[in-house]
Amino acid sequence: MARSVSTSRRVTFTVIAWVIALILFFPILWTIITSFKSEGDAIAFPPVFLNFHWTLDSYREVQERSDYLLHVWNSAAISFGSTLIALLISIPAAWAMAFNPGKRTKDILMWMLSTKMMPAVAVLVPFYLAFKNLGLLDTKLGLIIILTMMNLPIIVWMLYSYFKEIPGEILEAARMDGATLGKEIVYVLAPMAVPGIASTVLLNIILSWNEAFWTLNLSASQAAPLSTFIASYSSPEGLFWAKLSAASTLAIAPILVMGWFSQKQLVRGLTFGAVK
Amino acid sequence: MGSIRLNKVSKIFGEMKVIPSIDLEIENGEFVVFVGPSGCGKSTLLRLIAGLEDTSGGRIEIDGKDVTSEAPAKRGLAMVFQSYALYPHMTVRKNIAFPLKMAGEEQAVIDRKVAEAAKVLNLTDYLERKPGQLSGGQRQRVAIGRAIVRQPTAFLFDEPLSNLDAALRVTMRLEISELHQQLGTTMIYVTHDQVEAMTMADKIVVLNRGNVEQVGSPLELYSRPRNLFVAGFIGSPKMNLIEGAEAAKLGAKTIGIRPEHIAVSTTDGAWKGTVGVAEHLGSDTFCHVHTETAGTLTLRTAGDAMLKHGDTIYLTPDDRRIHKFNNEGLAV
Amino acid sequence: MATMQMRTTARAMMAPAVILLLVWMVVPLAATLYYSFQNYTLLNPVISFAGLDNYYYFITDPAFASAVLNTIYLVGGVLLITVIGGLFLALLIDQPIFGQGIVRILVISPFFVMPTVAALVWKNMLMNPIYGIFAWLFSLVGLPPVDFLAQIPLLSIILIVAWQWLPFATLILLTALQSLDGEQMEAAEMDGAGVVSRFIYLVLPHLSRAITVVILIETIFLLGVFAEILVTTNGGPGTASTNLPFLVYTQALLNFDVGSASAGGIIAVVVANIVAFFLMRIIGKNLEA
Ligand SMILES: Nc1ncnc2c1ncn2[C@@H]1O[C@H](COP(=O)(O)OP(=O)(O)O)[C@@H](O)[C@H]1O
Ligand SMILES: [Mg+2]
Numbered sequence: 001m002a003r004s005v006s007t008s009r010r011v012t013f014t015v016i017a018w019v020i021a022l023i024l025f026f027p028i029l030w031t032i033i034t035s036f037k038s039e040g041d042a043i044a045f046p047p048v049f050l051n052f053h054w055t056l057d058s059y060r061e062v063q064e065r066s067d068y069l070l071h072v073w074n075s076a077a078i079s080f081g082s083t084l085i086a087l088l089i090s091i092p093a094a095w096a097m098a099f100n101p102g103k104r105t106k107d108i109l110m111w112m113l114s115t116k117m118m119p120a121v122a123v124l125v126p127f128y129l130a131f132k133n134l135g136l137l138d139t140k141l142g143l144i145i146i147l148t149m150m151n152l153p154i155i156v157w158m159l160y161s162y163f164k165e166i167p168g169e170i171l172e173a174a175r176m177d178g179a180t181l182g183k184e185i186v187y188v189l190a191p192m193a194v195p196g197i198a199s200t201v202l203l204n205i206i207l208s209w210n211e212a213f214w215t216l217n218l219s220a221s222q223a224a225p226l227s228t229f230i231a232s233y234s235s236p237e238g239l240f241w242a243k244l245s246a247a248s249t250l251a252i253a254p255i256l257v258m259g260w261f262s263q264k265q266l267v268r269g270l271t272f273g274a275v276k
Numbered sequence: 277m278g279s280i281r282l283n284k285v286s287k288i289f290g291e292m293k294v295i296p297s298i299d300l301e302i303e304n305g306e307f308v309v310f311v312g313p314s315g316c317g318k319s320t321l322l323r324l325i326a327g328l329e330d331t332s333g334g335r336i337e338i339d340g341k342d343v344t345s346e347a348p349a350k351r352g353l354a355m356v357f358q359s360y361a362l363y364p365h366m367t368v369r370k371n372i373a374f375p376l377k378m379a380g381e382e383q384a385v386i387d388r389k390v391a392e393a394a395k396v397l398n399l400t401d402y403l404e405r406k407p408g409q410l411s412g413g414q415r416q417r418v419a420i421g422r423a424i425v426r427q428p429t430a431f432l433f434d435e436p437l438s439n440l441d442a443a444l445r446v447t448m449r450l451e452i453s454e455l456h457q458q459l460g461t462t463m464i465y466v467t468h469d470q471v472e473a474m475t476m477a478d479k480i481v482v483l484n485r486g487n488v489e490q491v492g493s494p495l496e497l498y499s500r501p502r503n504l505f506v507a508g509f510i511g512s513p514k515m516n517l518i519e520g521a522e523a524a525k526l527g528a529k530t531i532g533i534r535p536e537h538i539a540v541s542t543t544d545g546a547w548k549g550t551v552g553v554a555e556h557l558g559s560d561t562f563c564h565v566h567t568e569t570a571g572t573l574t575l576r577t578a579g580d581a582m583l584k585h586g587d588t589i590y591l592t593p594d595d596r597r598i599h600k601f602n603n604e605g606l607a608v
Numbered sequence: 609m610a611t612m613q614m615r616t617t618a619r620a621m622m623a624p625a626v627i628l629l630l631v632w633m634v635v636p637l638a639a640t641l642y643y644s645f646q647n648y649t650l651l652n653p654v655i656s657f658a659g660l661d662n663y664y665y666f667i668t669d670p671a672f673a674s675a676v677l678n679t680i681y682l683v684g685g686v687l688l689i690t691v692i693g694g695l696f697l698a699l700l701i702d703q704p705i706f707g708q709g710i711v712r713i714l715v716i717s718p719f720f721v722m723p724t725v726a727a728l729v730w731k732n733m734l735m736n737p738i739y740g741i742f743a744w745l746f747s748l749v750g751l752p753p754v755d756f757l758a759q760i761p762l763l764s765i766i767l768i769v770a771w772q773w774l775p776f777a778t779l780i781l782l783t784a785l786q787s788l789d790g791e792q793m794e795a796a797e798m799d800g801a802g803v804v805s806r807f808i809y810l811v812l813p814h815l816s817r818a819i820t821v822v823i824l825i826e827t828i829f830l831l832g833v834f835a836e837i838l839v840t841t842n843g844g845p846g847t848a849s850t851n852l853p854f855l856v857y858t859q860a861l862l863n864f865d866v867g868s869a870s871a872g873g874i875i876a877v878v879v880a881n882i883v884a885f886f887l888m889r890i891i892g893k894n895l896e897a
C-alpha cells in the first residue's frame with residue numbers, strides 16, 4: 001500500500017519485530033556461537049557471548065571422527081535419492097492428472113493425500129519386521145524406499161498444482177508439431193515447469209533431510225543420516241556442547257539456506273495448495 | 277495437396293451433442309472460414325480435424341486417406357492456436373525450428389528453413405528473443421512461422437486474431453490472406469467475427485449449435501442466405517428482419533432487407549418513421565429508424581446524410597433485394 | 609478432453625504412482641491390523657490368535673490413558689501457542705518495518721532445524737538446570753533454576769515443538785494476510801471502520817480458512833511427535849511425557865510386544881482419520897474452486 005506511515009510508528013514496530021525475531025532465532029544463533037567455543041567456554045556460567053577464544057577445534061574434531069562424513073553422505077544420499085526417485089514416478093502421474101484429467105482424477109489426488117495422513121507409528125511394526133527379514137534395517141536402500149513413498153504424495157500434488165498453471169494448448173501445439181509424448185515432456189513441459197520442479201525438489205529434500213521418525217527407528221549406525229547421528233549425542237556425549245553445536249551447525253546449515261530460498265513454495269507445498 | 281473431407285462427423289461430450297453430424301468438403305488450396313457464434317462448436321470441429329479430439333462418429337479424410345484414428349502429428353496439419361501456444365522457454369528461432377527438430381531434419385536444413393520463414397514474416401531481427409519479449413502481433417507471426425516451416429498439407433487457425441487490438445487485427449488479416457496467396461496451401465480458419473470471414477474466405481461455413489447452416493462464397497451468403505440464421509449473422513449492420521403484416525403482404529412469415537438496400541426520402545415511401553439514433557462513421561451513416569408498420573429498422577446511408585434525431589423520414593426497400601423466409605425460417 | 613489414445617496413455621502414466629501408493633498404504637496397514645489380533649512378541653516366536661485382547665490391554669494400561677492425555681496436551685498446547693503467536697507475528701511482520709526480509713528469515717528458520725537438533729539444543733544449552741541459558745536468566749532475576757525436563761517435562765516438550773512450528777503458522781498466516789485485498793481495507797477505512805473493527809470484520813474472516821488449514825496440518829504432524837521426546841525425556845519421568853506414538857514405539861521396539869504395539873497403531877490411525885476427514889474436506893473444496 002502506497003501510504004505514508006508515521007516514522008515513529010514504523011520504528012516501534014521495527015523494534016518489536018526485531019526483538020521477537022532475534023529471540024526466536026536465538027537457539028540457532030547460540031548453537032552457531034557455541035560451535036566456535038572450546039568445551040570449557042561452552043559450559044561457562046554465566047554464559048560467555050562473544051568475548052571468548054574463538055576456535056575451530058570442535059569442527060576439526062567432528063570432521064576427524066571418521067564416521068561423520070559417512071552420516072553426511074547418508075543424509076545426502078537418502079534425501080536426494082528418495083526425492084529424485086519420487087520425482088521420476090510423479091512427473092508422468094502429474095502430467096496425466098493435470099492435462100488429461102478423467103472423472104476420477106480428483107478422487108485419486110485426494111486419496112493420495114490421505115495416505116500422507118496415515119500416522120507413521122501405525123505401520124512401524126510391519127515395516128520393522130519386514131525390514132528385519134529382508135535385511136533392510138540400517139541400510140540406505142531401506143530408508144530411500146520409505147522416504148520415496150513418504151514424499152510421493154506431496155510431490156505429485158505440488159507438481160500437479162504447478163502443471164495446472166501451464167496452458168494445455170502449448171502441449172497440444174507440441175503434439176501437432178510432431179513431438180512424441182516423451183519429447184513433449186522433456187522438451188516442452190519440463191523446461192516450462194523448471195521453477196515448480198525445483199521448488200518441489202527443494203521442499204522434499206528439506207523434509208527428507210529432517211525426517212526423524214523412520215530414520216531413528218530403522219537406522220542405527222551404518223546407514224544413519226545426520227538426524228540419527230545427532231540423536232546419539234543425547235547420551236553422555238551430549239555433555240560436549242561445543243562438539244554437539246559444531247555437528248548441529250553443519251547438519252542444519254545447508255537446509256537452512258535451502259529453506260530461506262523456498263519460503264514461498266513451502267506454503268503451497270505444505271498446505272497442498274489450500275493457501276497460496 | 278490438401279483436400280479434406282468430413283463424412284457424418286459427430287462429437288459428443290458426455291451427454292452433450294456438440295456436433296450432431298457434419299458433412300463437408302474442402303478443396304485443395306481453399307481458404308475456408310468456419311464462422312458462428314461463440315460456443316457453437318467451431319473449435320471442437322477444428323480440433324477433430326487436427327486429431328486433438330476423437331470423433332464420436334463419422335470419417336475424416338485428408339487427400340483421400342482415412343485419418344479418423346490417426347495421431348495429430350501424422351496428419352500433416354499445422355495449427356495456430358488462439359493463445360498462440362508458443363514455447364515460452366525457447367527463443368523465436370527455437371520455436372520455429374521445433375517441428376523440424378521433431379521431424380529429425382538436419383541442422384543445416386533447419387537453419388535455412390527458419391531463416392526463410394523469418395524473412396517472410398519479418399522476424400529476422402527477433403530470432404534470438406523469447407516470446408515474452410515480443411508484441412502480440414509478433415507472437416502471432418512466430419506462431420504462423422512455426423506452422424509454415426513444416427510445409428503442412430493444410431493450416432488450421434483457431435481465432436488467431438482475437439487477442440490483438442483492432443488496428444493490428446486488420447493488418448494481420450491482410451498478412452494471413454497474403455500468405456495464403458503465396459503458399460497456396462489449404463487453410464481452415466475459425467472465427468466468430470463475420471467481417472473476418474467475409475474478407476478472408478474463399479468459402480464460408482456458417483455453424484450454429486454444431487450444425488452447418490450454409491456453405492458458400494462470401495457473396496453467395498450475403499446475397500442468398502439460406503435461412504434466417506445466416507441472414508442475421510452475415511452482414512454488418514445486421515439485416516432488418518420484419519414479421520407480421522408487412523411480411524404477410526409478400527406471402528412470407530418473415531422478410532429481410534439489408535440496411536444498405538433501403539432508399540430514404542423526406543417526402544414519401546413505403547414506411548414512415550422517425551429517426552432515433554444516427555451513428556456517423558464518416559464514410560457511412562447508420563440510422564435507427566422507428567417506423568409505424570415495420571418496427572425499428574437500421575438504415576445505411578451516405579456519410580454526409582444530414583439525418584438527425586427526431587426527423588421524420590420515409591423508407592422504401594429495394595424490391596429485388598428483399599429476402600423472404602417461410603415458417604421454418606428457410607429462404608423461399 | 610483429448611483423444612482415447614491420450615486417455616489410455618494418461619492411465620498408464622499414472623499407474624506406477626497409484627499402484628505403489630496403494631501397496632504402500634494397504635499392505636502395511638493390513639499387516640498392522642492382522643498383528644493387532646495376535647499374541648505376538650519378538651521374544652516368543654509362537655504366534656496365536658488374541659481376539660481383542662491386545663486392544664483391551666493396550667487401552668486399560670494406565671500408560672494409555674496418560675499417553676492419550678499427553679497427546680491431547682501436546683497437540684493442544686502447541687496449537688494454542690503457534691496459532692495465537694503466529695497470528696500476532698504475521699500481523700507484526702506485515703507492518704511496514706525496516707528489514708522485513710531479514711526478520712522474516714529469522715522467524716522462519718526454526719522450522720528448518722531438524723527435530724533431533726532442535727531437541728538437543730534446547731535440552732542442553734537452553735534448559736540445562738546448571739549451565740543453561742534459562743538457568744542463567746532465572747539467576748539474573750533471583751529465581752532458583754528449574755530442571756525443565758525433570759520437573760515439567762511435557763511443558764518443556766510443548767515449548768520445543770511450538771518453537772519449531774511457530775514459523776509454519778506465521779508463514780502461512782502471513783501469506784494469507786498478504787493476499788488480503790488492499791482496496792477492501794481502504795474502503796472499510798473510508799467507511800469509518802477503526803483498526804479493531806477492521807481486524808474483526810475483515811482480517812479475521814479472511815484468515816479463518818488459513819487458520820483452519822494451519823490447525824489441521826499441524827495436528828496431523830503433532831499427533832506424530834516422536835524425535836523430540838526420544839532425545840529429551842525418553843517419555844519420562846515415568847510416562848509423564850509419553851504420547852501415543854512414543855507408547856507404541858515403547859511397546860514395539862523396547863518391550864518387543866508386536867501385538868499390543870499394533871493395536872496402538874490402529875488406534876492412532878483412528879485418531880488421525882478423524883482429523884484428516886476435516887482437513888480433506890477443506891482441501892477438496894479448494895480443488896473445486
Ligand atoms: N472438453 C470439453 N468437454 C465438455 N464440453 C466441451 C469441451 N470442449 C468444448 N465443450 C463444449 O462444446 C461446445 C462448443 O465449444 P467450442 O467448440 O469451444 O465452441 P467455439 O469454439 O465455437 O466457441 C461448448 O458448449 C463447450 O462448452
Ligand atoms: Mg473456440
